Amino acid sequence: MGMMTFSVEAHSASPAKTVAKARGFEMIIDEPEELGGSNEGPNPVEFMLGSLAGCLNVVCHLIAGEMNFELRGVKISLEGQLNPERLFGSCMDERAGYQNISVRITPDTDADEETLKTWLKAVEGRCPVSDNVCNPTPVVLELG
């Protein structure tokens, strides 16, 4: 298939609210009022967990198909912890982003435990967003 390019065009609707467009779709990202926003959408770090959930769902079903077991659906619970001090500039000792992310996947299936462990390992190794979160990815920021 070769390399695929994905792109998003975004602009600030306010200092905390962003309108981001991908193809015909619009994403509204905002902060809750206690973080300085107008609470019109999930915030950026919640969007990141949403991105991870969406990617895991696709890969869960893809690999279940390859492994020939019936997967009727998945529930995915995601949680991340971060210390906002670096973001707010009050302390630069800790990292800015999530320090850890935990994900619980509950598959609706009759597959046995052993099969599901093998499946989960394969999902982990082939999920694009998991890869970008777990491993370093170069981000080049430039002024335009």
Place this chain on the structure above:
Amino acid sequence: MGMMTFSVEAHSASPAKTVAKARGFEMIIDEPEELGGSNEGPNPVEFMLGSLAGCLNVVCHLIAGEMNFELRGVKISLEGQLNPERLFGSCMDERAGYQNISVRITPDTDADEETLKTWLKAVEGRCPVSDNVCNPTPVVLELG
């Protein structure tokens, strides 16, 4: 402020479509038809770029405020390249996720070039989502 926890609950509406909830908000993530979805929303890797845009917007404004220059708004263009072969299981030689992400930030401001370079460097160092993309973050997947 201490550590903050963010969480998302998601479920598969189909093998390619995910409904993810963060507080009262719903994110609809899907794949385009050519990637096996019903094209009802941005796909997971587009969501990831949206997340990055939203976070950069917040940090751009926060740091402009600290640096005392007027920032009337920002436009942010994001692009990432990935090779889908690992996702589809046809080749495990390359990583699954974005191999690189480029971001162009166009600020609406009268600040001079030197100020903006300092600003961009600070934005890069304090943006939570940039941190999670650029640097490794432990993701623990478990069966529930």
